[in-house]
Amino acid sequence: MSQTVDRALSILPLLAEGPADLGQVADRLGVHKSTALRLLRTLHEHGLVHRQADQRYRLGARLFALAQEAVENLDVREIAHPHLVELNEKCGHTVHLAVHEENEVLYIDKVESRYPVRMYSRIGKPVAITVAAVAKLLLADLPEAERRTLAATLDYPRYTARSTPDATAFLAELAKVREQGWATDLGGHEESINCVAAPVRGTDGRVVAAMSVSAPNVVVSAEELLTLLPLVRRTADAISREYSGSPPTKEA
Amino acid sequence: MSQTVDRALSILPLLAEGPADLGQVADRLGVHKSTALRLLRTLHEHGLVHRQADQRYRLGARLFALAQEAVENLDVREIAHPHLVELNEKCGHTVHLAVHEENEVLYIDKVESRYPVRMYSRIGKPVAITVAAVAKLLLADLPEAERRTLAATLDYPRYTARSTPDATAFLAELAKVREQGWATDLGGHEESINCVAAPVRGTDGRVVAAMSVSAPNVVVSAEELLTLLPLVRRTADAISREYSGSPPTKEA
DNA sequence: ATGGTCGTTGCAGAGCATGCAACACGATCT
DNA sequence: AGATCGTGTTGCATGCTCTGCAACGACCAT
Numbered sequence: 001m002s003q004t005v006d007r008a009l010s011i012l013p014l015l016a017e018g019p020a021d022l023g024q025v026a027d028r029l030g031v032h033k034s035t036a037l038r039l040l041r042t043l044h045e046h047g048l049v050h051r052q053a054d055q056r057y058r059l060g061a062r063l064f065a066l067a068q069e070a071v072e073n074l075d076v077r078e079i080a081h082p083h084l085v086e087l088n089e090k091c092g093h094t095v096h097l098a099v100h101e102e103n104e105v106l107y108i109d110k111v112e113s114r115y116p117v118r119m120y121s122r123i124g125k126p127v128a129i130t131v132a133a134v135a136k137l138l139l140a141d142l143p144e145a146e147r148r149t150l151a152a153t154l155d156y157p158r159y160t161a162r163s164t165p166d167a168t169a170f171l172a173e174l175a176k177v178r179e180q181g182w183a184t185d186l187g188g189h190e191e192s193i194n195c196v197a198a199p200v201r202g203t204d205g206r207v208v209a210a211m212s213v214s215a216p217n218v219v220v221s222a223e224e225l226l227t228l229l230p231l232v233r234r235t236a237d238a239i240s241r242e243y244s245g246s247p248p249t250k251e252a
Numbered sequence: 253m254s255q256t257v258d259r260a261l262s263i264l265p266l267l268a269e270g271p272a273d274l275g276q277v278a279d280r281l282g283v284h285k286s287t288a289l290r291l292l293r294t295l296h297e298h299g300l301v302h303r304q305a306d307q308r309y310r311l312g313a314r315l316f317a318l319a320q321e322a323v324e325n326l327d328v329r330e331i332a333h334p335h336l337v338e339l340n341e342k343c344g345h346t347v348h349l350a351v352h353e354e355n356e357v358l359y360i361d362k363v364e365s366r367y368p369v370r371m372y373s374r375i376g377k378p379v380a381i382t383v384a385a386v387a388k389l390l391l392a393d394l395p396e397a398e399r400r401t402l403a404a405t406l407d408y409p410r411y412t413a414r415s416t417p418d419a420t421a422f423l424a425e426l427a428k429v430r431e432q433g434w435a436t437d438l439g440g441h442e443e444s445i446n447c448v449a450a451p452v453r454g455t456d457g458r459v460v461a462a463m464s465v466s467a468p469n470v471v472v473s474a475e476e477l478l479t480l481l482p483l484v485r486r487t488a489d490a491i492s493r494e495y496s497g498s499p500p501t502k503e504a
Numbered sequence: 505a506t507g508g509t510c511g512t513t514g515c516a517g518a519g520c521a522t523g524c525a526a527c528a529c530g531a532t533c534t
Numbered sequence: 535a536g537a538t539c540g541t542g543t544t545g546c547a548t549g550c551t552c553t554g555c556a557a558c559g560a561c562c563a564t
Contacts, residue, residue, distance in 0.1 A: 002294040003551065004521065008257040009298040013314075016321040022542060032523045037543070042254040046261040050353055055542080059322035061353045061378075062265075064360075067319035068377060069268040070311035101302055101313045112364075125320055126313075206305075255520065256552065274511060284554045289512070307511080506564085513558075520552075528543075534536090 007031060008039045012059065015049060019056040074099075076200065076209045077108050080239045084111045084211065087235045091228055093215040097200075098127060099208070100138035103150060105129050108209075130156050130164045131188035133197035134210035140178040141199070141207035147174060162187045182233060183210075184226070192217040194225050198236035202243060211236050259283065260291045264311065267301060271308040326351075328452065328461045329360050332491045336363045336463065339487045343480055345467040349452075350379060351460070352390035355402060357381050365467070382408050382416045383440035385449035386462035392430035393451070393459035399426060415440045434485060435462075436478070444469040446477050450488035455496040463488050 007029055014020065014028055026036035040057055043049040047062030071077065077097060084095045088111040097109040104126045129135045139147060151167040151174075164170045177183040185195040197212035213232055215225055259281055266272065266280055278288035292309055295301040299314030323329065329349060336347045340363040349361040356378040381387045391399060403419040403426075416422045429435040437447040449464035465484055467477055 001290050001297070002256060002260070004254060004256040005260040005291060005294040006297070008254070008260070009294065009300065012298075012318055016318050016325075018325060023540090033542080034524085034544085035522060038253050038521080039257060042257040042261065045253070045258070046264075047354060048261065058325075059318060061356055061358050063315070063322060064319045064358065065377060066264055066268050066311060067316045070315065073268070073270050074310075102299060104313055106313055106316065126317065275509090285511075286513080286555085287553060290552080508561100508563080510561080511559090513556105515555090516553105517555105518549105518551100518553085520550090522548085522550080524546090524548105526544085528541100530539105530541080532537100532539075534538100 004039075007035075008043060011036075011039060011043060012048065015057055015059050019052060019054075019058045021056045025057065071108055074108055076239075076243060079242050080200065080209065080211065081109055083235050083239050083242075084109060087111075087211075087213070087231070090231065091213060093213050093219075093225075093228075096134060096212045096214065098132075098134040098138065098210050098212070100135075103153075105132065105135040105138055107134075128157075128159065128189045130154055130170055131159060131185055132212075133183040133185040133195040134212045136174060136177045136183040136185075137197055137199045137210040138207055140174040140183070147171065159189050160187055160191045164188065182229060185212075186222050187217075194222045196225055196229050196232050198229075198233045199240075200236050200243060201240045208243070209239075211239070256291075259287075260295060263288075263291060263295060264300065264315075267309055267311050271304060271306075271310045273308045277309065323360060326360060328491075328495060331494050332452065332461065332463065333361060335487050335491050335494075336361060339363075339463075339465070339483070340365075342483065343465060345465045345471075345477075345480075348386060348464045348466065350384075350386040350390065350462050350464070352387075355405075357384065357387040357390055360461075380409075380411065380441045382406055382422055383411060383437055384464075385435040385437040385447040386464045388426060388429045388435040388437075389449055389451045389462040390459055392426040392435070399423065411441050412439055412443045414438060434481060437464075438474050439469075446474045448477055448481050448484050450481075450485040451492075452488050452495060453492045460495070461491075463491070 010029060011025060014025065020028075022033055022036055022040070025040065026033045029036055029039075040049060044051060044057075044060070047060045047065075049057045050060035052058055076099065080097050084097060088095045095111040096107050098105055098107050106126050127135055129139070139150065142150065148171065151170050154167065154170070156164055156166050156170070158165065164173060181199065183197045185193075185197075187194060193214055193216050195212045195214040197210050199207040200209040200211060202208045211232070213225070213228055262281060263277055266277065272280075274285055274288055274292070277292065278285045281288055281291075292301060296303060296309075296312070299312045299317075301309045302312035304310055328351065332349050336349060340347045344365065346365040347363045348359050350357050350359050358378050379387055381391070391402065394402065400423065403422050406419065406422070408416055408418050408422070410417065416425060433451065435449045437445075437449075439446060445466060445468050447464045447466040449462050451459040452461040452463060454460045463484070465477070465480055
């Protein structure tokens with residue numbers, strides 16, 4: 001809607017692919033070099049792009065800072081986090097929290113079990129939307145029309161033999177998930193990994209987030225993991241209650 | 253330099269503080285509502301802001317994806333990561349990797365301590381530049397002129413009694429660090445936390461990143477932590493060698 | 505019902521972004 | 535060395551595009 005801003009923002013995904021110099025940016029934007037220069041300068045002043053030693057441009061530091069701040073200020077995440085930790089202490093497995101946004105499902109929190117992995121690296125990354133247990137829960141809650149059109153536009157990569165094969169199967173799975181109020185992913189993304197997930201609901205009953213427990217086959221079998229379902233559901237319900245319970249009361 | 257883009261980008265840090273509605277955004281930008289609306293629409297189309305159920309705006313998913321992509325495309329990080337993990341496995345403490353950019357020093361990778369006591373830090377967050385061991389290393393490598401002007405413009409918050417008090421002390425510390433090739437932070441940021449850090453250098457000998465090991469007093473004393481110095485330096489050197497060794501060879 | 509708040513739209517005016525051309529600087533080639 | 539190319543950079547006139555206004559519609563509360 002705003003041409004100038006539109007052009008400026010188009011630079012970001014372009015730089016995400018890798019560093020580029022002024023000429024390359026101008027070409028790919030289809031504008032004059034001087035125009036690209038001024039756009040890049042503005043982005044630079046805001047710290048969104050960074051100029052490296054060879055004068056080429058890369059994405060800048062403030063981008064990380066913004067993303068971090070944003071993720072930390074999500075109310076659901078804030079409320080849910082202690083519950084995730086508690087659940088992790090009880091069962092020992094990896095715990096995820098995910099939300100749905102703009103036809104993507106992404107992790108917004110994660111508690112890792114054994115290996116102290118890079119904590120934030122996966123957060124913000126879109127999940128395998130056609131197979132992940134949390135994705136099923138979040139999408140199952142969409143109005144039927146949206147669900148259908150979304151299912152039709154998705155790709156169905158066959159990560160494993162048990163991946164969701166096509167839109168029909170996906171919609172059937174969503175219907176089942178919607179019915180039972182919980183979801184699983186049994187080796188649909190990675191052969192040896194299973195997940196159990198439960199929804200977090202807002203006051204109006206809509207699913208605002210989903211949490212899951214994941215564990216590899218070598219640690220617990222799928223059957224054993226399923227015995228955790230009641231615990232997972234209880235935790236998710238606790239988060240739902242707290243989320244619905246106390247209104248933010250911040251901001252005048 | 254470009255007013256429209258400037259205004260649009262100013263919305264991002266504003267939303268990072270928390271969700272806001274159209275009126276609030278317009279007020280804080282000092283523009284008319286209709287103007288703010290069009291800017292927000294453009295940001296929305298690019299996925300940088302997201303409109304939640306209550307119609308308020310928040311930062312959007314693409315921001316995370318961009319930050320993610322950007323951080324993953326940093327060659328230093330990619331090369332260093334396995335070394336950080338290895339170091340963590342050897343000593344058990346929190347390991348950080350940081351770079352210098354636009355007068356800020358920020359963590360770009362982190363491996364969590366295996367001890368229950370964890371320190372708070374996050375990838376993408378600017379570090380306490382006047383006291384952090386990694387910051388000292390990165391700034392000590394700047395040309396003298398830059399170092400002086402930077403030191404003069406910094407604030408010197410007194411986090412603890414042992415925080416760097418002023419520019420003079422800071423420059424002296426940088427000179428020492430530059431001389432010895434490693435750095436420490438002994439309770440300068442948080443009373444009970446100590447760090448040891450070593451530099452990662454590129455082919456030309458310039459410091460391109462710095463890594464550190466941090467641990468609270470209750471786990472190991474400062475003296476004990478210092479015994480890790482040789483290990484830390486060896487790890488940093490290994491990263492330096494690998495970083496200088498094989499050129500990426502990607503891109504024509 | 506009625507006042508209030510909030511988001512949204514169309515429009516005219518002008519402020520601001522645009523592309524051009526020329527410059528500066530370094531690298532490379534003959 | 536000198537020339538030539540390829541960069542990034544600047545100043546400026548043109549007119550496109552952004553801006554603020556005012557009016558409308560939707561929603562909530564009193």
